Amino acid sequence: MPVTTAVRIGLGVVGAGLLMSGVATLASGQPGFALYPILLGLIALGIAYFEQARYGARRGRTDATVAGLRRTDEVFVDPTTGQKTRVWVDPASGQREYRRDA
Numbered sequence: 001m002p003v004t005t006a007v008r009i010g011l012g013v014v015g016a017g018l019l020m021s022g023v024a025t026l027a028s029g030q031p032g033f034a035l036y037p038i039l040l041g042l043i044a045l046g047i048a049y050f051e052q053a054r055y056g057a058r059r060g061r062t063d064a065t066v067a068g069l070r071r072t073d074e075v076f077v078d079p080t081t082g083q084k085t086r087v088w089v090d091p092a093s094g095q096r097e098y099r100r101d102a
Contacts, residue, residue: 003080011044011047011048017041018040018041019038068090072089075101078100084100085098085101086098
């Protein structure tokens with residue numbers, strides 16, 4: 001599992017825990033103490049969700065499922081994973097994607 005996925009999952013778990021503890025505190029009749037855990041939980045869950053939607057959307061798809069991407073000759077060794085990585089580019093937007101190269 002990539003580190004970014006683990007961090008995203010961890011952030012979601014922490015956010016859900018904070019949200020649940022805030023709701024439990026609110027249910028126990030202490031609304032003043034419930035505000036911060038609820039807000040922090042919602043923020044953490046929002047960050048995890050939007051990070052996945054923005055950066056994880058194309059991860060794991062095959063060449064055939066990502067229309068418009070073009071393979072480039074740019075290849076490098078990813079310093080984080082140590083694996084050979086190829087750059088793919090969307091000519092319309094200029095957006096770059098990095099994929100493990102076989």
